[in-house]
Amino acid sequence: MGLLSNFSILLALPAFAALFAAAAVAAHSLLRLVLPPPERLSENHEVAGFIMGVVGVLYSVVLGFLVGTVWTAFASAQQTMDLEAGYVGDAFGFASLIDAPQKRELERLIARYALDVRNAPSPAGSTAEQTRTGALLRQAVGVTLSLTARKGASSAAILQLDGIRSELLDTLRKLADARRLRIVQSQSRLPQGMLEALILGAALVTAFSLLFGVKSYAKQMAMTALLAGSIGLFFGLVIEMSTPYSGAIQVSRASFNVVIDNNHLADFAK
Helix, strand or coil: CCCHHHCCHHHHHHHHHHHHHHHHHHHHHHHCCCCCCHHHHHHHHHHHHHHHHHHHHHHHHHHHHHHHHHHHHHHHHHHHHHHHHHHHHHHHHHHHCCCCCCHHHHHHHHHHHHHHHHHCCCCCCCHHHHHHHHHHHHHHHHHHHCCCCCCCCCHHHHHHHHHHHHHHHHHHHHHHHHHHHHHHHHHCCCCHHHHHHHHHHHHHHHHHHCCCCCCCHHHHHHHHHHHHHHHHHHHHHHHHHCCCCCCCCCCCCHHHHHHHHHHCHHHHCC
16 A cells, blocks of 8 residues: 555556456456356345445445545644744744844744755655754754843843744744644554454455346446445545655645745745
8 A cells, every 4th residue: 555655646546446446356257257147146136235235335434434534634734734834934033023143043043944844755754854853943942042132232122132032932832843743643544453444344345246146247347346446446545645744645835835935935044
């Protein structure tokens, strides 16, 4: 499954469908060699169809529930990414208001953080990227704590600097929390038991379709392929969306693009 996640979404989901369909058709072709002829199987269509309907509904309900669940988790991951970008923009805005010798260094650290997150191979970032962004945040906090007013600054300017420092520290804390949540969400996976249940359920539903007898071999294989392909399509959707920071379906980093472009952070990161 991990190999399919490396493809584009335009290829990954059809590949899931094709994989399930091919496996079902191959199994059905082999079983037709040992199963009774279609005429014998057709005698049990009424009972088999009723059981197939019950089993199919049970599996579709579970699969539909999982699609809704992973979509909710995916939307939450997107919100985390957008919040992190927003905190970066807020932090840079506060840094631009500072009238202190450390202003340029603080702007550079925040800009480099934004670029590192935006340019990472995946939204979750690699271990090296996580180490860099963590170090940049710690440096930004250190610079903020060491902010000093320029020589000869008025009492009002010093008071203003203290207020900005307090707001900036609070924003950097929120930024660190959002970053930590992004990393935690990137490590979440579909529970192993749930994945096993999905696969076994797909196998059982498909197995019921093999007990129907249709005289035309081509038509029966087409129906088997369509059933298994439909299951594979939504199975793939659940698998891909359960890992929002990796795979074929990933959260968007458009919010970071907006913050970087609007504040010209690429120039400040140099």
